[in-house]
Amino acid sequence: MSHPSHPPLPDVILEPLVRHALMEDLGSHGDLTTRTVIPPGTRYGASLRAREAGTVSGMQIARLAFRLVDPALDVQVHRPDGTTVSPGDVLMEIAGDAAAILSAERVALNFAGRLSGIATLTAAFVAETAGTRARITCTRKTTPGLRLVEKQAVLHGGGHNHRFSLSDAILIKDNHIAAAGGIPAVLAAVRTQASHMVRVEIEVDRLDQLEEVLAEGGADVVLLDNMDSATLAEAVALNAGRLVLEASGNMALPRVAEVAATGVDYISVGALTHSATVLDLGLDF
Incomplete structure (x- = not known):
């Protein structure tokens, strides 16, 4: 089936x-x-x-x-x-x-x-990553009540799944960082409170923030939000393979090949489920 x-x-x-x-x-x-x-x-x-x-x-x-x-x-x-x-x-x-x-x-x-x-839309995005390490992944921008089957459809198109719900993993976004008092504070909280079984992702939109994350430790994945392709390539070089890197933010089909060529590990695309x-x-x- x-x-x-x-x-x-x-x-x-x-x-x-x-x-x-x-x-x-x-x-x-x-x-x-x-x-x-x-x-x-x-x-x-x-x-x-x-x-x-x-x-x-x-x-x-x-x-x-x-x-x-x-x-x-x-x-x-x-x-x-x-x-x-x-x-x-x-x-x-x-x-x-x-x-x-x-x-x-x-x-x-x-x-x-x-x-x-x-x-079908997922397959089109995946085709643009040919020859690179980048994988296309979905987001939580799904139709209410249909997340399970829409994420299955992403898999059928050759893509990968991001977290299914807020309880799957820790994803620290800009508002979490602002409310908690900064990158060192949120990562320190993760180290003391999160289960060792839970993976941690943190969002950054500047290279100096990535440097903070790398220096502080405690994250598994870094979400590089709304960076241009040149900055993404710099982030990949700065990271030097230490953490998984995910590019995100208004990813459109004509740009995906360029983003994949920067060396990021994942490209998250909300359009797969909200605009198909x-x-x-x-x-x-």
């Missing part, structure tokens, strides 16, 4: 999300149109096809949508999550009760189109 390098999540984790979306769409009385015009017992086959080129994500979720409406539906996935597709490619075939297929159609397409759009365009998919009987 998924690209071999990214095994699918257990269905039981995704079911509540898909079930909620189906309940939102079906309302209090179900699919009124289908109940009115489709004779009971009508059986049909349908194909979910790509209408434009891209990278697929959301096939596991689309399959769940159809099967939650009717477990008897025969759902065959032909293009698993993480694969590239061309216009006209059949991604999935569904056979069985026509009313059930129609009732699940929109939820399945909403998820698959949205997630495939994220995977839905991939055009269609379901045809």
Whole structure:
């Protein structure tokens, strides 16, 4: 169901999300149109096809949508999550009760189109890093309630995941530094209070701040925020491989190759999840 390098999540984790979306769409009385015009017992086959080129994500979720409406539906996935597709490619075939297929159609397409759009945009960013050490990673700028599946879509596009929530790791940003009294103060607090199992990242936007971090110790990763490419290259030289470096701040596709060439380890891109365009998919009987 998924690209071999990214095994699918257990269905039981995704079911509540898909079930909620189906309940939102079906309302209090179900699919009124289908109940009115489709004779009971009508059986049909349908194909979910790509209408434009891209990278697929959301096939596991689309399959769940159809099967939650009717477990008897025969759902065959032909293009698993993480694969590239061309216009006209059949991604999935569904056979069985026509009313059930129609009732699940929109939820399945909403998820698959949205997630495939994220995977496709991620793949475009990843392509720009070819030949460098840089990895593309997402952020927490996700659609509320959809973070898990949107971050899965980033993986399907060849990207990497940043933290999933505020409880995953320590990420000290500029406002934390200001409120706590400076870089030495926040890193000292980390050394005395944080678990040894928790990784620590700290944000800087100037080279003198990076020097402070390197001198103070206590961080694993430094987020280089809103630096131009020349400054990023200086930061890489100054760091000399001691800490993991992540470039961040308004990363656009035309600039990514230049940033990757500076030698940073990661490039975080909020646009992967907050600005991806839905991939055009269609379901045809």
